[in-house]
Amino acid sequence: MAYNPYYAPQNYQQQMYQPQQAFPQPTQQIQDGGFITVPSEEVIPTYPVGLGKCVTFKIEGKPIVIEKIRGFSQFDAPIFKRYRLVEEEIEEVKEATPDTIALDTIKGEIKAIWNEIATLKEPRKPMPKKKEVVADESEQSH
């Protein structure tokens, strides 16, 4: 077979251009940096917070919570969010005591008895009449 300096089209596998897949950058999310109690708000601006972290501060003696959020760049200024706590009345949940449990069972039994009485009071369906036996005249003659 003669040497063919030219590539045969069928032997030449043209590599398709495959653009380099750009892997999606992982979405950076601010991570929780913990909860700390501080004596006053003055400490918070100078409190060190790591990159991409959110530290929550509770002011002692005050219903105030402040979040300090730091971005992912050293040049990002921290963001502060201030919240005020509102007290809610918590309804006391009555726990079942042994007396209440016994009372509940008794109530259930009484209810069952009343239901049974109600069924007894219902008008009974008439019983089917028995067939009257007619005396045979032949027997009577004896």
Next chain:
Amino acid sequence: MNPSSLINMYQQLKANPMQMLSQRFNLPQNLNNPNDIIQHLLDTNQISQEQLNNAMNMRNNPMVQQLMNRK
């Protein structure tokens, strides 16, 4: 580590503690403020936010305050 090296380290620490800390934690020379030093340690992941919070909470402990006030 032999005792003489330990003694040498202790003497260096006592003479110039900031220099020892800078060498140990690879701190820039211009850092003098404690908050700046802690921030640098945070940014370089040498300490975690949780460790820092725990240390700060310890400062509120009366026993720790008593120890800190001792000279």
